[in-house]
Amino acid sequence: MGRILKILLVLVFIVIGVTVGAYALIPASLLKDQVQQAMADATGRAVTITDLQLKRWPPLGFTATGVAIDNAEWAEDPEFATVESIEADVSVWSVVTGSPSALVLTVQRPEIYIEIDENGRGNYEFKTASDDGGDDGGGSEDEGGGDDMELPVRPEIRIENGLVVVRNKQDGTERRFENVSLSVIQDSDTSPVKLAGNVESDGQAAILDGTIASLDSLAAGEASDIDVKLTAPGLDLALTGALDPTAQSTQSKLNLQLSGPRELASWLGQPLEIPEPALSSASLTASIAAGDQKIDVTDLVLKVDAIEGEGEIHADASGERPAVAVTMNFGEIDLSPYMPASSDGPSDEAAAADKPAAAGWPDEPLDLPLPVPADLDVDIAMASLKTPQVTVDNIKALVTADALKTEARLVDLGLYEGTLNTTLTANTDADQPPGFAVDLETNNIALLPILAEFAQFERLQGTGNVSANLTTSGNSVKAIIDNLNGDGAILVSDGAILGFNIGAFMRRVMSLGLNSEADAPKRTDFAELGGTYTIEQGVLTNNDLALRAPILRLAGAGKVDLPQQTLDYSIKPQLASTLQGQDATREGLKAGIPVVISGPWAEPKIQLDVGGNLTSAITDAADVGALVDQLKVNPQMLEDLQAQFDLNAFGNVSEVIGGAVGGALSGAGNAAGGAADKAGDLKGKAEEGVKGLLGGFGRN
DSSP states (O other), rough: HHHHHHHHHHHHHHHHHHHTTTTTTTTTHHHHHHHHHHHHHHHHSEEEEEEEEEESSSSSEEEEEEEEEEOOOOOOSSEEEEEEEEEEOOOOHHHHTTSSSSSEEEEEEEEEEEEEEESSBBBBBBOOGGGGGGOSSSOOOOOOOSSOOOOOOSEEEEEEEEEEEEEEEEEEEEEEEEEEEEEEEESSSSSEEEEEEEEEETEEEEEEEEEEEEEEHHHTOOEEEEEEEEETTTTTEEEEEEEEETTTEEEEEEEESSSHHHHHHHHHTTOOOOOTSOOOEEEEEEEEEEEEEEEEEEEEEEETTTTTEEEEEEEEEEESSSSEEEEEEEEEEEEESOOOOOOSSSSSHHHHHHSSTTOOOOOOOOOOOOSSSEEEEEEEEEEEEOOOOOOOEEEEEEEOOOOOEEEEEEEEEETEEEEOOOEEEEEEEESSHHHHHHEEEEEEEEEHHHHHHOOOOOOOEEEEEEEEEEEEOOSSSSHHHTTTTEEEEEEEEEEEEOOOOOOHHHHHTTTTTTTOOOTTTEEEEEEEEEEEEEEEEEEEEEEEEEEOOOSEEEEEEEETTTTTTTEHHHHEEESSSSGGGGGGOOGGGGEEOOEEEEESSSSSSSEEETTEOOOOOOOOOHHHHHHHHHHHHHHHHHHHHHHHSSSSSSSOOHHHOOOHHHHHHHHSOOTTTHHHHHHHHHHHHHHHHHHHHHTTTTTT
């Protein structure tokens, strides 16, 4: 609306200026053509005036009817704005001397049609002749050809019965604001300027009311008090202070009270998709000092429902790049009321996101806001932040940015009984892809609740310490993964793998089901689990994974190829023969069969390494039965298995397997009658035993 008012004032002064220069000599039709062209140059759009009538005797003025400004080419409506009539009167002598003391301007039935297309482009974006590199005839700002316009000393301006239609094709909404009115009136040279406005939508109105104490003071370069109030559905805003034209500054107090933010948003055509009763009230108070391209907001107090914060904001646009500094301190913030209720299960999109990306990493360019458009220095503190998934204490977030680098830090974040420190850096060089660095360290974080909250995984208990120092570069996810380098470490202490007894499982597999251990607890306690890793061009290498528990040891090594989404990993166990091995010394542990995990993430293979020979893949209990069949026809693998883990501790395997396998172990021929039936029993025992253990871990 402000842009339209400015255009109308331009029209007024063009007409009056031309009229004074050719008073009573130039026909109105010729003058109308000149005004239409001047307005077209000022807006970059065709402007038509149906009729222009001049007032050739004092008071000097004109009446223009049927004024229309063309719309953007892509817009739906033919006109961007129309005005039924514009009537202006001004003192001839005041115009001639260049200092008009009074202006009467009345604009009847202005209609503005605002459109926003699917890409967010607005039809209110004007393109003038100067935008094409042409001379707009205005000269430089120093010569008075800038955008600033001086209002008359004593105005009487009225805009009546207006209409604004806002059509947004991004969300398919259309809003009508009717009975739009605005008046700026000074009754006498010494009286204050009164501001009044009104706009209605859906039967509810927003009302503007305010005063400027003295236009004479402003015209003389002196300060003048201002007092502006705006009320709307759910909104009360008050701005009081002073304007100082000499210092080109304002000093004011802002008091914004939102008694019904949801009501205001609905009235503006943007209903909030937030569960009720959240966002039922909000307020903002602050002191504002503005001038010389700088704004200082101090004594800022923000309240949203039960959330409270205070701080200050400083913005400076006088340099080569805008600079913004923000300091805010909040108490406890609970975002749970503002978030949608969680569903009973994951959505189709979430389930798809949880699946490995078998097709590879996305290679589409990322739309990153780098470099950020302003220099930043942000310091935000919160006593705590709560969501339905997590509660974080002692938040200290620091963000700095300039044309070459953006850095975000979290300092001593309280997270699940431990702390987190991290720094994320983005380097932006116009001639290079963006580069990133992550420095992360966690201390003594409780893993069971954090994994349950974020991964719905309730099988790992313990205290976690993680470190990572990573660097990468690229403008796509694929490039970032391909260029990932760094190192780090993971250590879980005093923990347990819940629902699964690794020792009992490995003994049962290695004994082909003969050792049932039905009473084995469904958990694997350990003292430590962890290791270090390096990453080079996206390939993670770990050579020292270790799990140390009373009844077993696990040692792991291998590679995880992030770009190709594959892994090749080997785990070597050492096991106690029975549960009484809880107190066994390291020398009392027996070497177990290595487990090899390899292949793509989407379908990894789990195999046993028996004497350097890999068995068939084990993915469920039935595969253990197939493994028995494989051993029955491969005497050499069974001999290697017996040598690696004492199968005879669980009975005479040669009698159980019988046939060719029994002969290979004992050196005798076929075993006694019934061996074949026992071999069949072995397969069933192996399947049932392993199925029971896997079932405790959530697999069948």
